[in-house]
Amino acid sequence: MTEAFKKLIHKSGGYGALAKALSSPEGKLTRQACFLWKGQVPERWLDQIEALYGILPWDLRPDLYRPRKRRPKKAK
Numbered sequence: 001m002t003e004a005f006k007k008l009i010h011k012s013g014g015y016g017a018l019a020k021a022l023s024s025p026e027g028k029l030t031r032q033a034c035f036l037w038k039g040q041v042p043e044r045w046l047d048q049i050e051a052l053y054g055i056l057p058w059d060l061r062p063d064l065y066r067p068r069k070r071r072p073k074k075a076k
Contacts, residue, residue: 001039004059008041011053021052 012018016031022045023029041049043064046057058065 002060004055005037005039005041008049008053008055008060011055022048 009015009018012021014031015034019029019031019034022034041060043061046060049055049060050057
């Protein structure tokens with residue numbers, strides 16, 4: 001399990017909270033499903049996780065992505 005995945009679980013409030021945050025009306029994600037990722041977040045969730053928690057896709061899945069510069073934050 002990577003440090004980025006541990007950070008994701010901590011920032012989200014646990015597996016159950018992460019599952020709830022990623023669930024949508026089209027489909028419910030369960031706590032058990034998130035636990036079974038064992039640090040390998042499926043690619044389909046990476047953009048949503050970045051938007052919600054600011055954890056970059058290449059930090060969670062360096063096997064799929066090469067690092068790039070952080071996106072600039074939008075001015076409020």
